[in-house]
Structures are given as C-alpha cells and as structure tokens.
Amino acid sequence: MRLGLVMSEVGTGLRRNVSMVVAVVLVTFISLTFVGAAILLQFQINQMKGYWYDKAQVAIYMCVGSDPVAKCNLAEATKDQKAAVEAQLTSPALAGLVKTATFQDHNQVYATYKASFSDNNTADFVTPANLPETFYVNLKDPSQSDAVIESISGLAGVEQVVDQRKYLDPIFSALNAASFTAVGIASLMLVAAVLLIATTIRLSAFSRRRELGIMRLVGASNRFIQTPFIIEGVVAALIGSGLACVAIVALVKFFVQGYLAGRAQGVALVGMHDVAIVVPVLLVVGAVLAAASASVAIGRYLKV
C-alpha cells in the first residue's frame, strides 16, 4: 500500500521533470564512464607491470669485435672475461639477489632478434656477430638492479649493463597520466552530476510543495516524505550508471578485445573479468551519490 504510493509519487516526479531527469541521466552516464575508464586503465597498468616486470631483466651485454666503445676497444670479449662475469654473478655478494642467470651466445641472441623484428627490414643487415653475447639476469627483487649494475659494469669485456625495466617506465607513466586525466575529468563531471541531482530534486520538491506542506501538517513521517525524492534521484542516476556500464562493456569488448588485442599481440589486456569488477562499482557509486545529494537537497523541506 505505502510502497505503491511511494512508487507512484516517484513516477509522478520523474514525469514532471523529464528534461532535468534526462540531464541527470546524461551527466551521470558520462561521468561514470570516465570513472570506469580510469579504473580499467589502472587495471591495465597493473596487469602490464606484472607481465613485463616478470619478463624484464638486467641484461649484461658483452663486447663484440665491431664495438667502437672505448672500454671494448674493438675487441671481442674473451672466454675468461665471460667466466669472470659468471663468477661475479654467483659470488656471495650477488647470489642472494639473482634468481636466474642465462647466457646467450651470438646465435641465440640473433635468433631472438630475428623473432622480434621479423617484420622489420633492418633485420636483414644484422649478422650474429653484430649482436653482443648477453647474460640475462632475473632478479628476486627487480628494484635491486642497481647493485648488479654496479658490480658488473666495471668488469673487463662488459660493454654495458642495462636494467630493461627502465625502458618500460615511460610507457607506464604515460598510461598513469592518462588515467589521472580520466579521474580528473570524472571527478569534475561527478560534481556536476551531484549538483544537477540536487537541483532536480529541489525543483521536484518545489513543484510538490503543496503536498509536502499538507504531508507535514497531517504528520507524515520524514522518511515517508523524503523517500520518493531519494528514489527519484537514485532511479535517474542508476539509468545513467547503467548506460555507463554498457559503454564500459562495449569499450572492452569491441575496442580492447576486438581492436587492440589484434594489434598488440603478446600484451596482456584487460578483459571481461575486470569489467565484472568495474560494473558494480559504477552502479554503487551512482546510487550512493544520488541518494546522498537528494537527501541533502530535500532536507530543507523536512525542517519541522
């Protein structure tokens, strides 16, 4: 009985303010789409970090005969020099840090190179002798790479020691910047959404001020008076959040998995299981914001 009455009040309110409700729906839709995109971007960054940091290693490039670097002096690293590096890696100072260390000779490095740049013409001019023999060192804790670099790079026959993780950092910081931009836009839009919901509810309450006056006079409880307005705001916001969820699902399904997955093979991309986390977050954020701003907006009409 009372539920029916409340719902009919909600329906009346939504119909009476169609244009404002549409505005609320659209603003909530756009703002929550940005929120969802920001969350997905963070997921993507974390996933890529996990994937790449696992693969990225400290690479110890040995000198090659054609190397003009002063340290190498155009001399190929000797067997002894390679052994010295290996000994250093297994020495007590570094053994605690190193998980695995693998050595690749010219031919192995060339094979990997060919595989990576198969569609690149420069691969045709490179010979195995051009490519340095390399120790790939996997660390237990990737952030400790400095210790390895320091102790190895001074050894004779070592051209360069590189922490490959450093190549990835600019990519991640670019992605991070994108994600913060999305968060910034999202929060501005959310502020707009909250204000718009409050205004809509005030309008709705104003157009029903006669009823509200009588309700207060005859002793309708505050909860009974405010519930229709809060539901009104929540319904409008939930329609917007629903649309945002649809947009996020479509984004992942058609853009990320349909388009990006085809282009960027070998990169772990966000998938539907990430969307399954984002969707409820968006719905809850939409509903909670709407309920909060609507109950603040209607508060003025409840003062006794």
Added chain:
Amino acid sequence: MIRFDQVTKLYKGNARPALNSVTLEILRGEFVFLVGASGSGKSSFLRLVLKEENPSRGEIHVLGQNIGRLASRKVPYFRRNLGVVFQDFRLLPQKNVFDNVAFTLQVIGKSKGFIQEAVPDVLKMVGLAGKTNRLPHELSGGEQQRVAIARAIVNKPAILLADEPTGNLDPSTSAGIMSLLERISQSGTTVIMATHDAGIVDQMQRRVIELVSGQVVRDERQGGYQTQTVPIQAFATTPGAYRDLGIAGQSEETR
C-alpha cells in the same frame, strides 16, 4: 489538554515579541475563540501548538507532552493528534474530494480498508456525501472548507485548530461551517478557532481569548467579540502610533 506557561515568541529581526509571556490553559472538549487584530499573535499561538515554531521562552504542554522537549523525528507522530484548517483551505487541486481526504490517511500509513471506510463516513458527516468525485475547483468556497475540515478530522484528532476558517466565506456559509465545528466539538474534540468574525463569536457564546500585541488581555467564558483594542482612528493622529499596535509582521505570514 493545552497549557502555555509564560510563553514568549520572538521572531528574528523583530524586537517586539509576537507572543509576550502568555499563560493559559485549554481543557479537553472546550471550544475556544482566539480573537485579536492582525498581528496580535493568533497565528503564532496556533503555530506554537502545532510545533511549527518553538517558543523563545516558556513551556508548552499539549496532550500531556512538553512539546519543547519533543524530538524532531517524533513531531510528525505528535501532529497526527491535531487537525488543522486554514482560511485558504489548502486542498490539492488535482485530487478529487475523496482523494484529498484519503491523502491524509495514506501518508500516515493507514490501510486501504480503513480509508475506504473512514473517508465516506467523514464526508457524510460534513455533508459532502454526494460530491466525493468532484475536484476542488468544482466546489463552492463553503464546500471546499468542508473538505478541508473533513481532512482535518478524518483521523479523529483530539484537537482541531482552525485559523480563520470562515475568513473567505459569506455569512450564511460561515454559519454552516460553524455548526459543523460545533458538532465536532460536541463529539469531544477540543476546537481552537482564530477569527475576526464578531457575529460568530457573539452568537456562539463560548470561551473567548483576546490577544493584543501578543498579550492575553481577556479570557472569559461565554464571551462576546467586543474588543478592547483602541479604535485605530484615535491613534492615527499620533505619529508612530502604528508601531504600538503590535503589527509584528511575520505572524500573519502566508506560506
């Protein structure tokens, strides 16, 4: 039933109190006229009884409760014991007679069955049995006031407050409304009616409380309207006299 104890009501920005140290008691089943010039504090009195306002000083007891100590979330439940009627009826224009009365019961959570029974009963009592499907604008002023009274008493309140209920009605229609209020009073409801209508007060011969500038200047059983306010012409010659008439302003505010 209603007890005012040294009640003073000051409105913000107005040094002159709307009610000044009012002490009075109204008993169960009494019919009380509240008379006085505009701005004398009649409406403030009614708003205080309803707890639409809080007194600046003093205590008000209504139905055995000190309403100054009533938590604001309990105010709605307190108000279910009071019925209110206004000069401007305050009906919902898009609802018919039945729905206007039923609305009161719906919003305090009464069952459909109760509403189906109580509303026709009360409409019959106020003499609108045949007009349940009319909209307010299809009714005369007197009929609209009857709807408003039906709405006020459908929940069988212990107290009925009426703020100039005949203010917009012609004398014969007013007489009909008064006999309706009298019948309500006879059924045991305390009726407090603020009015300017001298004819009605003189005719009814009930308790009269007269307010001047927020003070009770007369409280007599079976009183008439004769007012102790000095006629306004006598003042008009003195500069600044209007200020002394206690035109407090806000108390007659229409919302």
